[in-house]
Amino acid sequence: MFDCGKNAVRGRFVLLRHTYPVSQSGTDHWDLMLESPGGDLLTWRLLALPEPFDQGASLRLPAERLPNHRLQYLEYEGPISGGRGAVRRAEAGRFAAQWTGDRCQPPSPIVGSSGSGQAPDASAAPQSAMSLAAVSQPHWEVRLTGATLSARLAIPSVPVGVPVELVVHQWHWRC
Secondary structure: OOEEEOOEEEEEEEEEEEEOOOOOOOOOEEEEEEEOOOOOEEEEEEOOOOOOEOOOOOEEEEEEEEEEEOHHHHOOOEEOHHHOOEEEEEEEEEEEEEEOOOOOOOOOOOOOOOOOOOOOOHHHOOHHHOOEOOOOOOOEEEEEEOOOEEEEEEEOOOOOOOEEEEEEEEEEEOO
16 A cells, blocks of 8 residues: 655555567566556666665666556566566565655655565676766655565656666665
């Protein structure tokens, strides 16, 4: 259930591995989905996940804001209609976010806690796609806490279809 306070929000999130069969065009990626006040999921496409790290230097993680998805994806795993591949849940849990600007806006997505108990394959996360980062524009500071992943991210609020860089402050898998 989504909850919004003064410049702060709490809700559910899910991180899905979206794969395509060899016979289809499409790039395998991660879908990061965050529950929104509108009753759907704000969604970001991530081509890679960062290597695990605790506090210290931050990394920029390229992403693209996708159209909102249905809440069913919080629980769904399996084929996607229209031959658009399949999704497998890597993490699911709760998030807390704080807006750094002067007014509260709908949040832009982040990352989560696991039902599978296993971390996604780190080999799918080339370090070259990331660089040291700092955040200067208004954004959401998001904390994800789950069974196997804890993460802190800064997410700029951008329109659907706009490439953006999420700033990752912490990404830690617990075994």
